[in-house]
Amino acid sequence: MVGGVLMSIVLDNERKNGYSAGEVVSGQVVLELLEDIQVLGLHLHGRGGAFASLTVKREGEWIEYLNEEMTILAASAGEPHLFTAGSHRLPFHFQLPDEPLVTSFTGRYGRVQYRLTAALERPLVPPYNVHRELRITSRIDVNAAPLLAPVQRSKEKMVGCWLCTSGPISLSAKIGRKGYCNGEAIPIYAEIENGSSRLVVPKAAIFQIQSFIVHGKMKTHRQMLARVRGNHIASGSTETWNGKTLKIPPVPPTVADCHIIRVEYVLAVYIHIPGAKKLMVELPLVIGTVPFNGFLYRNSSAASQFTVDMSWLALTLPEQPEAPPNYADIVSEEDLSWTAPTATNQSDLTEGIHFPSFTVIQEFRFQPPPLYSEFDPHPINPTAEQRTASFILEE
DSSP: OOOTTTEEEESSSSTTOOOTTEEEEEEEEEESSSSSSEEEEEEEEEEEEEEOSSTTTTTTTEEEEEEEEEEEEOOOOOOEEEESSEEEEEEEEEEOOOOOOOOOEOOEEEEEEEEEEEEEEEEEEEEEEEEEEOOBOOBBBSSSSSHHEEEEEEEEESOOOOOSOOEEEEEEEESSSEETTTTTTEEEEEEEEEEESSSSSSEEEEEEEEEEEEEEEEEEEEEEEEEEEEOOOOTTTTEEEEEEEEEEOOOOOOSSOSSSSSEEEEEEEEEEEETSEEEEEEEEEEEEOOOOOHHHHHHHHHHOOOOOOOOOGGTOOOSSOOOOOOOOHHHHHHHTOOOSOOOOOHHHHHHTTTTTTHHHHHTTTOEEEOOOSSSSSSOOOGGGGOOOOOOOOOO
């Protein structure tokens, strides 16, 4: 509070995770006054960009991405406005530029930062300024085709020196897609073969790699964000990860559109080998802002899991659908005469029951039923309805 005035900036959507290029930012500048004051003007300034430095003196490079200024209140004909004691809300709104805005980020040797500044002008006193952060989030849709492609890496390592080589260790790892969002669990598929004489342990971890480029020089900072481990693998054994999950913690999205700051992610699958350098493969990740909708992935997953051999159906299904048969073609003359044999052997009744299902399918060939008709092309003699059929089963 300055001179009985408390000023703050409130956004209409305080829960919004971040604004993107082209969106409208709206809110109010709130004045809490202990007494009446005169106001010459109220201005709002939005500014931000990227800054990187590789030295302790903090001398580095700056790239500006946002510089928007607007007047919320101006003096009318040079006369100040009178504000009485109490609370006052002055709305504002402005549109962010359509050009891509780099995601807000704070790292080891630099940052990407945006802020709003409200400046209150009064007679005979210095301007009163307040600031608040404006979070910017670049839109990264993990449903884009390049980010739905699977990623796979393989590597092999001989353990031991050239005089006492114990054997190779091989590692193959795969993930179903490249793009993920915060909170998702990454299923990891891996196969490890331990041909050495040592007991090894497989592990997986998510790493964030920060890169800062200043005047042609680059510094990187690498940190582990999450980790999972598997079981010990004895000599001559193999272990398979069939979808072992590793959850992504809350992290900033990938930053790839800034010339002086980059933020990248990798999933490292590695094997800890006692007395030797670990064997590692790194699978690149992109942390996005638009969640995965699951549609394409579910279809491809279902297709990959449906591995039942259905080639035998080609033997039974015709290449071209057959026309449905006529009613007369499937009703025999014997059925039309309503005559039945007076005696039937039990063996005749059971004949055909033990045929293999494959033979029955070959016989039927999935033909459609006959067409329905209100009129019977072969009307039955009314007197035949009184006829009966009898069966004699012989023991």
